[in-house]
Amino acid sequence: MNNAPQTDAEGYLFEPADWTEGWAIEKARELGVDLTEDHWVTLRFMRAFQEEHQVAPDARFVIRHLSETRGAGRNRLFELFPYGYVGQACKLAGMKRPRAWSTG
Numbered sequence: 001m002n003n004a005p006q007t008d009a010e011g012y013l014f015e016p017a018d019w020t021e022g023w024a025i026e027k028a029r030e031l032g033v034d035l036t037e038d039h040w041v042t043l044r045f046m047r048a049f050q051e052e053h054q055v056a057p058d059a060r061f062v063i064r065h066l067s068e069t070r071g072a073g074r075n076r077l078f079e080l081f082p083y084g085y086v087g088q089a090c091k092l093a094g095m096k097r098p099r100a101w102s103t104g
Helices: 021-031 037-053 059-070 076-080 085-092
Strands: none
Touching: 021 085, 037 059, 037 076, 037 085, 059 076, 059 085, 076 085
C-alpha cells in the first residue's frame, strides 16, 4: 500500500495539507535540488504563509522574507530554484499549481 500524497500530472500536491518535510526531500531528489538551510527557510515560510492566508505567497513576499531573515539579495530565490518559483519552490512547498503568477 502506497501512503504517498496524491499529486497531479505535473507533480503538485492535490491537497497541500498532505505535505511533509519527508515528501519535500523526496520531491527535491526527483527535481535534482539539494536542499540547503536557505531552501528550508523558504519552504517553511511558504508553508506558514499558505496556512495563514490560504493561498501560496507571491514570490515578492518570499524575496522579502529571505532579505529580512537571511540578508539575501533579490536574486537569491531564483538561485535557490533556478527552474522557477512555480515549478520548483511551489511544488516543493506543497502548494497547488498556481493559475497565474507574478514573480514580484
